[in-house]
Amino acid sequence: MKSLRFYLILGLVTFFFVTAGVPAVARLAASPNDPTPIEIEQNGPAANLIDRGRRAYEAGEFSRAAEFWQTAAQTYRDRGDRIQYALSAAYLSLAYQDLGRWDEARDEIDLSLNVLEEISPQTAEVSLVMGMALNTKGRLLLDLGQATEALAAWQQAEAAYERADNELGRLGSLLNQTQALENLGQYQRAQLLLEDLATQFIELPDSALKAEALRNLGVTLQAIGNLDRSQAALEQSLAVARSIGATNEILATQFAFGNTARDGGDFALALSAYQQVADASKGILHLEALLNQLSLLVELERVRDASALLPAIREALDNVSVNRSSIYARVNFAKSLQALHVLDSQVNPREIAELLSQAVRQARDLNDVRAESYGLGQLGALYENQTQWNDAQRLTEQALSLAQGIDSFDLVARWEWQLARVLVQQNQAAEAIDVYRHTIDVLQDLRKDLVAIDPDVQFSYRKSVEPVYREFVQLLLSEAENADSSREQLLLREARETLEALQLAELDNFFREACLDVRPVSIDEIDDRAAVIYSVMLDDRLDVILSISGEPLRLYQSFVSQAELEQNLDLLLQSLNPAYANEYRLQYSERVYDWVIRPAEEALQQNNIETLVFVLDGMLRNVPMSSLYDGQQYLVEKYNVALTQSLQLLETRSQTDRLTVIAGGLSEERQGFPAIPEVETEVNLISEETASAVLLNEGFTREALIQQLQKNNFEIVHLATHGQFSSNAEDTFLLTWDGRINVKDLDRVLQTSTYRRNYKPLDLLVLSACQSAAGDDRATLGLAGFALRSGARSTIATLWSVQDKPTSVLMVEFYRQLNRNPNISKAEALRQAQLDLLRNSDYNHPAFWSPFVLVGNWL
CATH class of the missing domain: 1.10.287 (Helix Hairpins)
Structure with a gap:
């Protein structure tokens, strides 16, 4: 959608807040509550050129827009009209940015700002154009990878709009700043700013601009994964648009609703939203709504419904003007047809090739290098699918060269990956390795x-x-x-x-964040009695890499298909229910042991390994490794067991003289979740073993937890409460008396004392009553997310819900081991607690002890 690209991708408010209402006279309100507008007079042919450039830009015709604005700039310069000259130069920079002409874009925006700075006095008009120019500069800097400088430019734009008394422009500049903050990894600041902006936008009088601003706030929130807040912002946008009868804004927001619903997995709602927009709109929005329907239907393999849309899409394509949006639409239609061809052989590859060839011709006519690269690369993908390797390589290399020439790194990555695949098919492994690496x-x-x-x-x-x-x-x-x-x-x-x-x-x-600042850690730095086992699930085999301190890496291969492996893993997980016969469980368990552990047994024994650290892949993450069976013993009877996402995430071991624990939990029914009666016993027994603070039931609130963490340096946070791990961050949470703590908020809660004097990082987070989301084969990502966001060196949690009595027994024994054996590792303490249950006839089934896993540093 044009409006979304304007706001979010093309610098968000860089252009929109200044050009709203620019025909002959651009009337820009000094304040939403001020009835007296500021006017930037635009009379004569030059004003018409600016307006024609604006329309061309909005249509995606960036070369034409640049021509109009270049002529306008020359005209205003010759007339000595410095404000309009600066405005035209800023617009020209924007067009050059979209054309990938970076040096010219930089020259024009520098010229614009230099002209504005020389004007005296600095009137509200000058400040208004200054704000727009600084937003344009910020967008350029961000595109060039200079996020710190972009943030500074957008902060200056905020100040300029404030001097002009233009609240909407000020808020738009703040919205831009969130993008720079995310780029710099300052996600908490960005999140807080977004939440504050939502409140400020709501306080503005209803207008089309307000509806657009709220919609694009929703789009930004969706892009970073905050789907609930995204939906709230979109609902507010829709309410504003409906209150003023702004049909275009209503349709644009309904389209965004569809995207958010799709991202959240509500495909029926997404299809309904796209259909509503398609029925009520014309032009490019009508086409894009149809295309989104098509791509989703193909993804869902609803071949008949997808095929039924094709005539309407072909007709819509014939009725839109040629611009970047329509070129992308043509390419995206071809992509969906390629995917549909896999499901339905009646789709004609010639039509796909013609669509893409036409898109490339149109891009060349518009001098739109990025769109040309997109079309050529997709044409290369078509030839790749047809196994015409030489043509696929030639077209992909052309697309890659164009993308590299304009620094479109997302396309560079796409076409390099495609080129690597084609090279592999042509038995050029060395060249493919180089391309994959880059x-x-x-x-x-x-x-x-x-x-x-x-x-x-x-x-x-x-x-x-x-x-x-x-x-x-x-x-x-x-x-x-x-x-x-x-x-x-x-x-x-x-x-x-x-x-x-x-x-x-x-x-x-x-x-939805690049949130991990890491450094590689050698296993020699951590524990020379530990071995790391990396699993790699491939289509035709399972590969295992074994890393032992001081030893060369070893590669083991088990020639079992991914389908057979996953079927056996699923059967093993089912058999861990006590209702299943031991015979079947041990059979499935030993089979997985044979694939993952047995090939490495000799090396493990020769090197006196005590701890196995698993970096697991795919469905293997859902299997408790401690339950694997060698024919005589479980793995936990021979080794300490730990999991980690990566050795790059590990912190060094903390040195502690005494265990200090804050133990919180819910034993009573709350928010539809059942009571956990043994929680009270669990936290009280833990407090007897350690120096603890206890937060139970109504005392276990988010605020109470924060207050305790701010006052004391606890090494361990033990939370005995309902929670869920999911592959979706929105559905990964812990339950408190007064609500939920989402995984994305966990760092705010557990690291509130970070800046307090003598602060020590959290050593261990224990989640003793959580479980993985049902039917989610990637739910352990949620567990890894909790481990990461807590800031703790280690996390102990359960892969599924365990009865509260054995949980209490195991947890108390774990703390007893830690407290009474100062040199014991956390992995060994957990193992001894698991063995304690294994030796107990009431709880010796793996269902009771194996789901407890240690993630992170095992020492």
Whole structure:
């Protein structure tokens, strides 16, 4: 949508707040409550050129817009009209930015600001144009990777709008600042600012601008994963638009509602929203609503419904003018047809090729390099799907060259990945490795920018990021099989590093933030009696990399298909229910042991390994490794067991003389969740073993927890309360007496004392009554998210809900082990507590002791 690109992608309010209502006279309100507007007079041919440039820009015709504004700038310069000259130059910079002409964009915005600074006196008109120019400069700086400088420019824009007494412009500049803060990794500041902006926008009088502002606030919140707040902002936008009868704003917000619903997995609501917009709109919005319907229907494999939309989309394409939006629409239609062709052979590849060829021709006519790259690359993808490798490589390389020339790094990553796949198919492994390596480097640089990528070519993590890492690992491991020993070690090390980078990318995607500042940690730095086991689930096999201190990396392979492996893992998880016969459970458990552990047994024994640290992949994350069975013993009977997303996340061990614990929980029924009677016994017994503060039931509130953490340096936070781990951050939470603590807010709660004198980081977070979301095979991401957001070195939690009595017994024994054995590791203390249950005839079934897992530092 044009409006969304204006606000969010093209600098958010860079252009919109200044150009609203610009035909012959741009009337810009000094204040929403001030009936007397500021007027920037625009008379004569030059004013018409600015207006024509604005319309061309809004239509996505950036070259034409630049021509109009360049002529207008020359005219105003010759007339000596410095304000209009500066305004035209700022607009021209904006067009150059969209064309990827960065040097010219920088020259024009510098010229605009220099002219404005020389004007005296600095009237409200000058300040107004200054605000727009500074917003434009901020957008340029952010596109060039200079987030700190962009933030400064947007702060100056805020001040300029304040001098002009223009509240909407000021708020728009603040909205821009949130994007810079996110880019700098300052997510808490960005979140607080967004929440404050929502309140401030609501206080403005109803107008189309207010509806647009609230909508784009909702879009921003959706992009960073705050779906509930996104929906609230969109509902407010819709209410404003309806109150003033602004049909275009109503439709645009309904379209955004559809995107938020789709992102949240409510596909029926998303399809309904898209249909409503398609029925009531015309032009590009009508087309984009149809295309979003189509892509979602194809994703859901509803072939008949998808095919029924095709005639309407073809007709809509014929009726829109040629601009960047329509070119992207044409390419996206071709992408959906390619996906539909896989499901329905009646789709004609020739139509797809013609759509893409026409898109490329149109992009060239508009001199739109980015759109041309997008079309050429997708044409390369079509030839890739048709196994025409030479043509696929040629077109992909052309698209890549264009994207590199304008620094469109999201497209660079896309086309490099495509090129790497094509090279693999042509048996050019060495060249493919180089391309994959660079692709991942680009993706790492894009971590902070994925939120701001053009929505028409938005990356889907599951479809466009995760597979790059997996394919690269598979290629490295395949090459390692036939390499000499020195090259094998290089390839295995790179595969291990890529696996860890994949784990970090998954957490970034979980939080919708590039939130992990990490450094690689060698296992030698941590524990020379520990071995790290990395699992890699591939289509035709399971690969395991074993890392032991002072030893070369070892690669083990089990030739079991991913489908068979996942089926067995699912059966194992089902059999861990006590209702299943032990015979079947032990059979499934031993089979997984044979695939994951058995090949490494000899090396583990020879090196006197005591602790196994797992960096697991896919469905293996849901399986309690301690329950694996070797035919005689469970794994927990032989080794301490720990999980980690990556050794890069580990903190060094804390040195403690005495356990200090804050124990909180709910034993009573609350918010529809059942009572957990043993919680009271659990926290009281823990307090007897340690120096503890207890928050129970009505005393266990968010505020009470914060107050205790602010007053005392607790090393351990133990929370015996209902909670849920999910692959969706919005659905990952802990229950308190007065509400919920979402995983995204956990750092605000648990790290409130960060700046207090003598503050010590949290050593351990214990979640003794949480469970994974039902039916969510990636729910353990939520557990990893809790571990990360808590700031704790280690986290203990359960993979599923365990009866409260054995939980209480295990937890008390865990603290007893820690308290009475000063040199014991947390992994060993947990193991001894699990063995205590295993030796208890009432609780010796793995269902009672195996779901307790230690995540993070095991020492």
